Amino acid sequence: xxxxxxxxxxxxxxxxxxxxxxxxxxxxxxxxxxxxxxxxxxxxxxxxxxxxxxxxxxxxxxxxxxxxxxxxxxxxxxxxxxxxxxxxxxxxxxxxxxxxxxxxxxxxxxxxxxxxxxxxxxxxxxxxxxxxxxxxxxxxxxxxxxxxxxxxxxxxxxxxxxxxxxxxxxxxxxxxxxxxxxxxxxxxxxxxxxxxxxxxxxxxxxxxxxxxxxxxxxxxxxxxxxxxxxxxxxxxxxxxxxxxxxxxxxxxxxxxxxxxxxxxxxxxxxxxxxxxxxxxxxxxxxxxxxxxxxxxxxxxxxxxxxxxxxxxxxxxxxxxxxxxxxxxxxxxxxxxxxxxxxxxxxxxxxxxxxxxxxxxxxxxxxxxxxxxxxxxxxxxxxxxxxxxxxxxxxxxxxxxxxxxxxxxxxxxxxxxxxxxxxxxxxxxxxxxxxxxxxxxxxxxxxxxxxxxxxxxxxxxxxxxxxxxxxxxxxxxxxxxxxxxxxxxxxxxxxxxxxxxxxxxxxxxxxxxxxxx
Amino acid sequence: xxxxxxxxxxxxxxxxxxxxxxxxxxxxxxxxxxxxxxxxxxxxxxxxxxxxxxxxxxxxxxxxxxxxxxxxxxxxxxxxxxxxxxxxxxxxxxxxxxxxxxxxxxxxxxxxxxxxxxxxxxxxxxxxxxxxxxxxxxxxxxxxxxxxxxxxxxxxxxxxxxxxxxxxxxxxxxxxxxxxxxxxxxxxxxxxxxxxxxxxxxxxxxxxxxxxxxxxxxxxxxxxxxxxxxxxxxxxxxxxxxxxxxxxxxxxxxxxxxxxxxxxxxxxxxxxxxxxxxxxxxxxxxxxxxxxxxxxxxxxxxxxxxxxxxxxxxxxxxxxxxxxxxxxxxxxxxxxxxxxxxxxxxxxxxxxxxxxxxxxxxxxxxxxxxxxxxxxxxxxxxxxxxxxxxxxxxxxxxxxxxxxxxxxxxxxxxxxxxxxxxxxxxxxxxxxxxxxxxxx
Numbered sequence: 001x002x003x004x005x006x007x008x009x010x011x012x013x014x015x016x017x018x019x020x021x022x023x024x025x026x027x028x029x030x031x032x033x034x035x036x037x038x039x040x041x042x043x044x045x046x047x048x049x050x051x052x053x054x055x056x057x058x059x060x061x062x063x064x065x066x067x068x069x070x071x072x073x074x075x076x077x078x079x080x081x082x083x084x085x086x087x088x089x090x091x092x093x094x095x096x097x098x099x100x101x102x103x104x105x106x107x108x109x110x111x112x113x114x115x116x117x118x119x120x121x122x123x124x125x126x127x128x129x130x131x132x133x134x135x136x137x138x139x140x141x142x143x144x145x146x147x148x149x150x151x152x153x154x155x156x157x158x159x160x161x162x163x164x165x166x167x168x169x170x171x172x173x174x175x176x177x178x179x180x181x182x183x184x185x186x187x188x189x190x191x192x193x194x195x196x197x198x199x200x201x202x203x204x205x206x207x208x209x210x211x212x213x214x215x216x217x218x219x220x221x222x223x224x225x226x227x228x229x230x231x232x233x234x235x236x237x238x239x240x241x242x243x244x245x246x247x248x249x250x251x252x253x254x255x256x257x258x259x260x261x262x263x264x265x266x267x268x269x270x271x272x273x274x275x276x277x278x279x280x281x282x283x284x285x286x287x288x289x290x291x292x293x294x295x296x297x298x299x300x301x302x303x304x305x306x307x308x309x310x311x312x313x314x315x316x317x318x319x320x321x322x323x324x325x326x327x328x329x330x331x332x333x334x335x336x337x338x339x340x341x342x343x344x345x346x347x348x349x350x351x352x353x354x355x356x357x358x359x360x361x362x363x364x365x366x367x368x369x370x371x372x373x374x375x376x377x378x379x380x381x382x383x384x385x386x387x388x389x390x391x392x393x394x395x396x397x398x399x400x401x402x403x404x405x406x407x408x409x410x411x412x413x414x415x416x417x418x419x420x421x422x423x424x425x426x427x428x429x430x431x432x433x434x435x436x437x438x439x440x441x442x443x444x445x446x447x448x449x450x451x452x453x454x455x456x457x458x459x460x461x462x463x464x465x466x467x468x469x470x471x472x473x474x475x476x477x478x479x480x481x482x483x484x485x486x487x488x489x490x491x492x493x494x495x496x497x498x499x500x501x502x503x504x505x506x507x508x509x510x511x512x513x514x515x516x
Numbered sequence: 517x518x519x520x521x522x523x524x525x526x527x528x529x530x531x532x533x534x535x536x537x538x539x540x541x542x543x544x545x546x547x548x549x550x551x552x553x554x555x556x557x558x559x560x561x562x563x564x565x566x567x568x569x570x571x572x573x574x575x576x577x578x579x580x581x582x583x584x585x586x587x588x589x590x591x592x593x594x595x596x597x598x599x600x601x602x603x604x605x606x607x608x609x610x611x612x613x614x615x616x617x618x619x620x621x622x623x624x625x626x627x628x629x630x631x632x633x634x635x636x637x638x639x640x641x642x643x644x645x646x647x648x649x650x651x652x653x654x655x656x657x658x659x660x661x662x663x664x665x666x667x668x669x670x671x672x673x674x675x676x677x678x679x680x681x682x683x684x685x686x687x688x689x690x691x692x693x694x695x696x697x698x699x700x701x702x703x704x705x706x707x708x709x710x711x712x713x714x715x716x717x718x719x720x721x722x723x724x725x726x727x728x729x730x731x732x733x734x735x736x737x738x739x740x741x742x743x744x745x746x747x748x749x750x751x752x753x754x755x756x757x758x759x760x761x762x763x764x765x766x767x768x769x770x771x772x773x774x775x776x777x778x779x780x781x782x783x784x785x786x787x788x789x790x791x792x793x794x795x796x797x798x799x800x801x802x803x804x805x806x807x808x809x810x811x812x813x814x815x816x817x818x819x820x821x822x823x824x825x826x827x828x829x830x831x832x833x834x835x836x837x838x839x840x841x842x843x844x845x846x847x848x849x850x851x852x853x854x855x856x857x858x859x860x861x862x863x864x865x866x867x868x869x870x871x872x873x874x875x876x877x878x879x880x881x882x883x884x885x886x887x888x889x890x891x892x893x894x895x896x897x898x899x900x901x902x903x904x905x906x907x908x909x910x911x912x913x914x915x916x917x918x919x920x921x922x923x924x925x926x927x928x929x930x931x932x933x934x935x936x937x938x939x940x941x942x943x944x945x946x947x948x949x950x951x952x953x954x955x956x
Contacts, residue, residue, distance in 0.1 A: 013735040040772050041691060043684035044669025047631070052669075057633055057681035058738045062657065064745025065695050071716075114723075125719050132715055150716045154723040155742060163730040243665040243776075245814050245825040337828045516733060 011514035014160040014473045015054040017045045019230075023190035024157070028113055029078055031087045038070035049466070050234045050352060053473035071152035078148055079141040088144055098140040103127045106147040114156035115184075115191050116163070116177040117201065126150070160185055160473075164514055173513050176200030179211065183506055186471045187215065188223040189230065208507040215506045219275070219499055228274055228498075229267040231470050232284075236330050237348060238266065247338035250421075251413050253298060254332075261295035262329040262414075268311055269327070274498050281463055281496035285325060285454035288318040299328040299415050318447070320416050325349075325407075325450045328414030335412040339422060342384050343397075346404025353453060354437050355462035358396045379425045381405055402431035403439075406449045460496050464488040467498075471505055483510040553903045553954045555929050556872035556896035558796045559647075561622065561640050561805035562852060563675055563875070564845035565813055566830040566882040568890045569838045573601050574909045581909055586842045589850035590892075595907040596853070596868065597894050598951060600920060602912045604887040605879060606939045614672040614811035617878030617886075623677050624918045624937025624944070631670065634677045636937035639921040640874075641678050643928045644803040652755040654678075654748070655803040656795050658692060658788045659685030662807045664776040666814040666825070673810035675878075680741045685807045688775055689787035690767045696791070696800045697763050698756050706757050717750055761798035765790060778816040781809075785848050793855045796871055808848060811878050820844045830882020838882070849875055853894055865898070872896030872904075874924050876917060891920050893951070896927060903927035905953040916944040923947040926955065 016024065021039040043063060045052040079085050088109075092101035106126045110118055118126075126147050133146030151157060162182050164172025174182065180200040184192040192200070196214055204210040218224055233239060241263045246254035268291035273283050292300065293310040300316065324330060334345040350356050384405060387397035406429045411417050419426055432442045433449070437458040443449045453459050464487050468476060476484065487504055494500040505511055572586035581594050590597060606620040607613075615630050625634035641655060648654045657676050662685050667673045669684075676683040686692045699709075724746075728739050768787060774780055785808065792804045809815050814825035820840055821829045829837050852873070859867035873894040880889050896902045904927060918936040925933045926947050934946050947955060 010734070011732045013731045013738050015738070036772065041688055041775075043686075044663045044673065046669060058741030059745060060678070060681065060683045060741075061654070061745040061748050062683065062686055062695075064742060065749055066691070068749055069691070069694065121722070122719075125722065129715055129719060132712070146712060146715065149712075150719040153716055153720050155720070155727040155739065156723050158742075159727060159731070159735075159738075161727050161730050162732075240666050240814075243814055245666075245816070245828065248823045336832070337824050338832075514732060 010477060010479065011162055011472075012055050012474055015059060016158055016160070017052050017054055017189075018042050019052070020160075020185060020189055021158075023188070024113070025074060025152075027190050027193070028109060029087070031090070032078060032084060034077075038066070038073055042066055042070075048473065048475045049469045050237060050239075051231075051466075051470050051473070052234060052239070055474045067158060068153055071149045074152055075145040075148035079145045082141075085141045085144065089140070098134065098143070099127075099130065102134065102140050102143045102147070103130050105144060106130055106151070109148065110151045111197065112191065112194065113151050114154065115161070115181045115197065116156070162514060164516075166516075167513075170516060171513055172516055176203060176205045179205045179512060180214075182471075182511065183211065183215065183218070185473075186506065187218045187227055187502070188221075189227045190223070208512075211507050211512070212503050215503045219502065225271050225275065229270055231467070232266065232270045232324070233263070234470075235352060235466050236266070236324060236333070237352065238263065238329055238333050241329060241333055244333055245337045246332070246413055250338045253295070254413055255295075258295040258299075258413075261293040262299075262327075262332065265290055265292045265296045266324065266327055266329040269324070272313070279497045279499050281460060281491075281498060282454040283323075284498075285323040285459075286451050288316050288322050289313045290316055290321070290327065296328055299332075299413055301415060319445075320409075320447065322447045322450050323454060325453065326410070326414075326446060331407065331410045331414030332412065335414075338412060340380075340408060340410070340412050342380070342404030342408060343387075343400055344404070345407045346400035346402070349403045349453070350399050350435060352466070353459050353462055354435060354439070355465050356399065356435065356437070358399070376423070379423050380420055381408065381428060399435045402433050402443075403435070403449070405429060405431050406433075406443055406446050409446050457492055460492050461488045463496075464491050464501065467501060467505060471511065479515075480510060483508050553927070554897045554901045555927060556902070557647075557802065557870040558867075558872070559640055559643050559803045559924070559928070560792060560796065560852070560856070560871050560873045561676070561803075561875075562808075562849055562873060563621070563805070564808045564848065564877055565811050566827060566841075567877040567880045567885075568842045568846075569835065569881055571839075572842060572890065573888075574599055576909055581907060586839065587846050589843065589847040590853070593850065593853045593857075593894060595899060597892055598904045598906045598908055598910055600891045600893075600910045600912060600948070600951075602888045603891050603915055603917045603920060603948075604943070605889045606916045606918050606937070606944065607886055613884060614667070614878070615670070618672050618675050618811045620937070620939075621876060621878045621917065622675055622921065624916075624921075624935070624939040625677075626938040627671070633671050633674065633682050634937075636677065637679045638676045639918075639925055639936055640676060640803050640805060641683075642930065642933070643925060646928060646930060647802050649802070650755065651799060651801050652752045652759075653696070653795070653801040655683070655805070656692075656696070656792065656801045657683050657685040657805050657807070658689075658792055659687040659807045660785045660788050660809060661687060661776065661781055661813070661815055662810050663687050666827075667810045667812035670812075672812050675807055676805055680737075680744070685805070687784070689784065689791055692788070692791050693765055693767060696756075696795055696798075697759075698753060706753070710753060713750070713753060717746060720746065756800070759798050759800065763794065763798065765794055779818050781815055781817045786851070789848075789852045789855055792852070793859060793867065796856075797859050797867060806852070808845060817841075817844065827882060849873075849892070856895060868895040869898045870896075872902075872924060872927060874921070889917055891917055893920065893924065900953075903952050903954060905951065910948075910950050912948065912950070914943050915948060918944050919946065919948040920951060923951045926952070 018039045022037045025037045026034055046054050046056050048055055089101040089105045092104055107118060107123055110126060129147045129150055130143035134143030160181055162178040163175045164178055165175055167173045177200050180192040180196045184196055199205060199214055241259055244259055272291060291311050292314050294304050297304055334348050335341050384401050387393040387401055408427045409429050430444050433439050438456050439452055465484060468484055490504050491501045568586055574581055574583045583591055583594055605617050606624050607616040608626050613630060619625050619627050619634040622638035623634040623636045625636045644655045662673055674682045674684055724739055724743060788806055792806055795801050795804055812827050816822055816825055856868035856871055857866045876891040877889055880887050893904050916939050918939045921936055922933055935944055
């Protein structure tokens with residue numbers, strides 16, 4: 001039962017993201033062999049912090065129309081050929097007749113799509129839809145299609161509904177189905193599978209142990225790989241990597257293949273560390289190996305070894321590379337098309353890894369990005385340092401700039417360098433970090449800094465907060481702080497083990513309850 | 517009968533009459549005698565990113581307007597334009613950030629956080645409330661690669677807001693065409709589609725009620741918005757089937773990946789302009805917008821900025837590179853005006869005569885300055901018959917862009933409007949002085 005001491009947190013209604021819609025649809029029709037769905041044409045998703053989630057704005061009329069069209073198209077596609085229809089009624093004894101098999105299939109599909117048991121009224125309504133679709137020569141295919149169109153158009157499919165039951169003090173404990181929904185979208189970014197729905201229906205998710213057992217099962221499943229990857233892509237600000245622009249005159253090798261290779265490298269590294277290695281945040285942020293493909297080896301300046309197999313671990317120079325923040329994906333994403341951007345890299349560490357909120361630049365200041373000194377008198381470092389000499393800027397930039405300057409050792413695509421291509425000067429990365437956190441102090445080079453980041457309790461605390469935002473699909477509120485403190489302490493006590501943090505999170509009171 | 521329900525009844529009656537075919541006639545009868553301008557029938561809002569580089573200001577020689585190199589593509593329409601110079605974006609800070617510019621540009625909203633969405637409806641939606649009547653769509657938002665690449669989905673990629681929230685544009689012309697005109701062709705197909713849709717909607721509605729019970733307190737507003745969308749959807753099929761117009765449109769054959777391909781930008785811009793014109797011609801809607809890319813766009817357009825993304829070029833490119841981009845967008849605006857002018861009624865009235873085009877940008881130049889933001893008003897009435905005093909350059913100082921939008925609302929008869937959104941200071945209050953032919 002619910003421990004009465006925990007926090008109960010709000011649960012604003014989330015609408016499926018494009019990827020959640022896409023993955024949920026594919027999971028509904030596993031044997032159809034689809035790879036695309038209309039979701040890829042829906043308007044782009046919102047974000048909360050760095051994470052994609054449609055939690056803030058109500059649905060627009062355009063999106064309601066697109067849902068209707070998508071449901072119609074998907075229903076037609078799922079029933080297009082006799083083979084497709086057979087896939088939907090697979091396992092049904094066809095001697096019992098089309099209507100029996102068709103309505104049974106619709107009831108099962110609705111349970112999976114709506115992530116809950118159906119009531120009698122809903123069963124009857126779906127049966128009536130089947131009959132209407134099957135009439136006038138529609139047959140089994142027509143009946144299934146009309147039922148599917150309604151199932152996929154329903155708010156129960158389109159929103160993450162998390163039903164709860166009152167447990168006193170005006171709080172709600174999530175029902176088994178509510179918890180299954182929250183859990184599945186957190187760990188898999190799609191609706192629950194039948195195993196999880198059955199566990200929910202049997203009451204196995206009513207205890208923390210039962211939830212933990214399902215969470216471990218789900219983390220071992222391949223479906224967790226994509227979601228762990230998505231967390232790290234969004235946390236590291238790599239969501240735009242697919243279309244990242246580099247100046248084709250300066251970096252002609254930075255093509256679509258390079259973009260894909262950089263992304264694949266980061267994803268493979270994350271999966272290897274979390275699911276096949278020690279699972280620790282410190283390893284993610286400091287390990288001197290990677291799983292590169294050829295285009296990213298070029299950025300590292302490594303010739304592919306003979307008999308190189310893409311995707312196998314490759315050792316890197318430990319004085320140059322250590323973990324995610326020294327991989328080309330992040331370094332290139334946090335840079336301008338032809339030059340580095342110390343401010344972007346520094347700001348990223350401050351906001352996404354230290355969770356220090358900074359405001360916008362104050363009124364009246366020049367926020368033109370730093371380019372090259374037209375007079376040729378000043379190095380980029382000297383241009384950046386003007387921030388900290390200007391009192392209007394210094395408040396934030398004394399936090400941001402030293403960290404950004406340490407990463408100057410990497411150019412705009414993440415290659416190691418010793419001189420700046422634009423001013424021809426040797427790069428000086430010796431700084432004193434002043435963030436008011438445990439990173440503070442003198443640092444000479446990027447590897448020393450990222451190793452400090454990897455061990456920092458402040459960074460572990462921030463990572464806990466980011467996972468929490470990701471799990472709930474919203475920014476935290478004051479009510480969340482109690483639980484966040486507990487989770488962070490546990491994360492640090494485990495040595496920063498990420499899977500352990502995720503299971504602690506899903507078994508927490510906050511995850512298992514909500515406000516009415 | 518108490519006052520409240522009497523008021524409800526009156527407003528219902530008003531809605532009924534607005535929806536009837538005689539609404540324009542009634543409006544005309546009720547108009548004050550001194551109203552000496554023709555209100556536009558339609559509104560078309562255009563946006564292009566990152567303003568124009570310094571030097572775009574037109575000149576006036578002996579009373580003759582000369583548009584200069586940046587706007588030269590608009591030369592054939594110059595008697596139909598009111599070009600403003602000197603308007604300020606409606607933002608809190610002296611330095612304009614993308615998100616603030618986009619959220620305030622058409623709404624006048626001042627956002628509390630840089631990632632917040634606007635909190636007020638945009639001016640076009642307020643106009644739509646007055647003129648949409650029984651149009652199948654209250655408004656139509658179209659985009660040209662506005663939701664791909666950098667900035668997709670964030671508040672820097674949305675400019676139109678209803679009272680319920682953001683209205684992201686549709687970037688796919690084929691999907692937009694289908695939404696505008698549906699698929700059913702014959703009367704029997706239509707009857708069947710209607711019956712199916714009704715049954716599906718019945719189930720969806722009962723599910724909506726169930727979700728309302730199951731979800732938390734904040735769900736109500738979101739589910740209300742969903743229900744509103746469903747209501748519009750329910751009636752649209754009937755209304756579309758009654759439209760009598762030529763629906764000639766060449767659909768594209770691009771797949772999902774090609775839709776986001778940089779080199780397709782010009783083709784998509786052309787298709788979306790065609791669709792907007794078609795929608796206004798056929799009366800599918802009376803209020804439309806086209807959003808070219810977004811404020812932080814990374815688009816690389818062939819022959820315009822092939823090497824470096826658009827916003828990055830507007831920051832760090834050469835004067836020539838920036839000028840090329842500016843001329844390209846001026847050309848897109850001119851192309852829209854040409855398409856509007858090419859649609860003629862039998863009496864010779866063009867769609868441009870009936871459609872007020874309000875065209876703006878979210879900042880003055882790519883480096884985030886807040887003035888002078890380029891805003892241009894075109895068409896909307898036969899030459900010399902409209903609210904706006906056109907064929908002119910209007911120079912202003914320390915005036916918000918929202919004042920021009922308030923003017924546009926007056927042009928549609930919303931003459932009691934004085935401010936838009938949160939912008940209520942002296943530089944934002946009232947219609948823009950000098951913009952109108954019929955008002956001071």
